[in-house]
Amino acid sequence: MNTLFVSLVVLGVIILVVVLVLTQRLRRNHALRLLQLTSQKASDAAAATALQQLSQQKLLPALTAPLVSQVAADIWGHGVLVFEYQVAAGELTSPQLNMLAHQLEQALAQAAKQQELTAFKPDVPVFIVSDIWLLTGNLHFDVAYLRNQATFDYVADMRKLSIEKGTN
Numbered sequence: 001m002n003t004l005f006v007s008l009v010v011l012g013v014i015i016l017v018v019v020l021v022l023t024q025r026l027r028r029n030h031a032l033r034l035l036q037l038t039s040q041k042a043s044d045a046a047a048a049t050a051l052q053q054l055s056q057q058k059l060l061p062a063l064t065a066p067l068v069s070q071v072a073a074d075i076w077g078h079g080v081l082v083f084e085y086q087v088a089a090g091e092l093t094s095p096q097l098n099m100l101a102h103q104l105e106q107a108l109a110q111a112a113k114q115q116e117l118t119a120f121k122p123d124v125p126v127f128i129v130s131d132i133w134l135l136t137g138n139l140h141f142d143v144a145y146l147r148n149q150a151t152f153d154y155v156a157d158m159r160k161l162s163i164e165k166g167t168n
Contacts, residue, residue, distance in 0.1 A: 032079045036071065039081045039145045042117055044069050046127060047085055047143055049114065050107030059103060060139070061090040072131075072142045080154045081145040082130060089139040101129040101141070108143065119146040130155050 048067040055062045069083035092100065105128055112118075112126035119126045124146050132141040144155045 035079055035147075036081060039147055040069055040071070040083055042115060043081070043083045043127065043143050043145045046108050046111035046115060046117070047083075049111035050104055051087060053107045053110070054100075054103060057103075059100065060092070061088045063087065069143075078154075079148055079150045081147055081151045082142050082154065083145070084140065084142050086138050086140050089134055089137055092134065092139060094134055097132050097134070100139075101132045104129050104132075104141065117145075120148050120152065121146075124152065128155065130158060 044067055047069070048063070051060060051063055051067065054060045067085060067087070069085050072082040072084035105125070108127040108129070109125060117126050126146060128144050128146065130142045130144040132139070134140070144151055146152050146155070
């Protein structure tokens with residue numbers, strides 16, 4: 001009888017610990033999802049403003065539909081804030097992509113300033129274009145919102161891989 005009681009107490013403690021760990025994990029993931037959603041909205045607004053500016057400079061065609069992003073780095077539970085966009089490329093060619101990425105980053109910096117957005121560190125830009133490519137007449141680009149260390153580390157890792165592969 002005594003061992004049965006001890007076994008039940010141990011089982012109860014194990015169940016309690018599992019429930020507490022799962023609850024904590026669910027709360028953390030919910031908070032990260034909220035961070036991702038608010039960051040995606042801010043990134044979408046900044047990207048739309050930046051693309052409008054580039055369109056006015058005749059570097060890209062005007063947007064014909066609302067700009068919508070997809071989460072590019074959906075590393076579950078890690079809070080990486082990288083969003084992929086796709087727009088019409090117009091007459092854009094592959095050799096122009098590096099210059100366009102730079103101009104897009106400048107336009108994103110201006111949009112971030114207008115929206116009063118900040119990066120997680122003062123010496124880090126708010127947004128960077130972490131990848132850019134052409135595919136079937138469309139310009140695809142990833143925008144990283146450097147709002148946390150996880151995103152900064154992810155972008156640094158992707159750049160290292162790009163350098164190692166020789167695709168930078």
